[in-house]
Amino acid sequence: MLKEVKPNVRQVKLGWWGPEVSEVCFGSLAISPLQGRVTFAEGVQVLRYALEQGINWIDTAEIYDNYPQIAQALQGYPDVKVVSKSYAVTAEEMAKCLERARVGLNRDVIDFFLLHEQESALTLKGHQGAWEELQKAKADGRVRYIGISTHAIDAVKAGALQPGLDVIHPLVNHQGLGIIDGGLEEMLDALRFASEMGIGIYAMKVFGGGHLASHPHTALDFIRNTPSIQGMALGMSSKEEVDFNLRYLAGQEISEDLKAAVTYRERKLYIADWCQGCGRCCETCPQGALSLEEIDEGGQVQAIVDSSQCVLCGYCGRVCPHFCLKIV
Template sequence: MRKIKLGLLGPEVSEICFGSLAVSPLQGRVSMSEGTEVLRYAVASGIDWVDTAEIYDNYEQIAPVLKENHHVRVVSKSYAVTAEQMDKSIEKARRALGRDMIDFFLLHEQESGLTLKGHAEAWDALRKAKEKGIVNYIGISTHAVRGVRDGALQPGLDIIHPLINYAGLGIIDGTLAEMLAALNFASSLGIGIYAMKVFGGGHLGTDPVKALRFIQKLPTVQAMALGMSSKAEIDYNLMVLAGKEPCPELARSISTIKRKLYIADWCQGCGQCVEKCSQKALYLKKNIAEVIRERCILCGYCGRSCPHFCLKIV
């Protein structure tokens, strides 16, 4: 497994970060225990950091692997707005993950300087947590060009976790070229950058080699978080990034995995999922939620907002 340095001042980590959303209850692809085993396999294969978030509700799933492997670093994220909320989010992660110090803690889904301003108290709490040594590196995750550009200027920011793929799918406020320019700007400031949604929420799954190697060749992006819910996916991704040709059987097993957002027929039409979706992939039709599949990036965040448990990635 190739090691990279995450930004100018960041640590050395594996090129792949294990994206635990794919094994979390939020997506429901596998059981909690099955997800733990997939993560164990990833760590045994050389992946030495894992990405999670408070909203994923899977600290319990990750904690056993972290206990067994003290060298594995962890990223978490929070939507906290106030200092009190952020303090609670950090303490929840420390307690549930069994770590005195969280390696990386990010503000979740920041869209621009305006959203960062709205989370100013939470950001100050993050900076204080870093000063106290209970968080090591701080940053943001974002689906937006402005999120990258404005985030790069945020005082004390170490890490940006942006949405980036070769088709520009999922960027909410600009083009692929604009996102690449923003990443170049952030990288020039020494900020560590690791990509998300490399496969465009599954829409780029017909050519996973192209998707992986596009990110690998970007000079401004050091690493990538890959959502993997099976050992076969781990094997495949590691082989491609090592420059090897996966065997036909393995390639076929990966290519047959198709995901979609399922909306149950008991939908009440409350519209909370529509409000939550940053991709504008959901809308109401005759008081029932509908999805525009080409816009959906299969993040699963809409499911968490549904009070009737109608939405799920299958």
């Protein structure tokens, strides 16, 4: 039996002016109600375990609806940093989002706050009011660092030129799965540009929403070996997943038992047959993976999913008024 040795978690600096953090950021979507993999209490336990192992920052978003879960896990960990995000458009909306985060996370200062899922210079322009409020919050100390998250190449390029931007959280993986406006090489070019501008970059969807999880070594190695990317947010919902990822990145031997414990189980988006075809999920899906299809001659339509495009984020389930969508 292998001796259990706590992994040595690598520390990285986010961009030229960002903080030093662990290479791995805990992606809390995996323990949130949005994905429903674990209970509230189980999620707290997994997150606290990750902090005990040396992960020192957490990625969340207003849409994940898990501020209380994170706040409970952070008791006794005042130095752990938190990233949150919102879809706010106006300054007034952003001010409310920031206050909800501060109250919900029980923190006077939010370490990072990002505009969620920006797509281009045009969408950034449309969120100008919210961005100006983020700049104001950074100036008056409510937030330390500001930026964007995105699945789009154009947004990475535009974000790198956005006044006051500190960090970009892009979708990137070794097959380019989930990029909405081009291919992997174009995304890597954009990330190089942003990195040369001094922007801090930490990757999302490293495992392509689960599509690449059967070869985790390849997925993790790709991100670590891309010079323009400093860190990665990994969604983890079990202690075994935390152990596997951290031990692999630390170059430690991994037992067969641990490998077996994290063997990837195929997951998919389930759409119930009582779907009314309202189309809200289609409008929400950032990947364009959902569409409406006619199911009978009477014109009744229901949502269908293109599994090759779905990254299993679960955002669609949140807007469904009839609770038809679930990741299983």
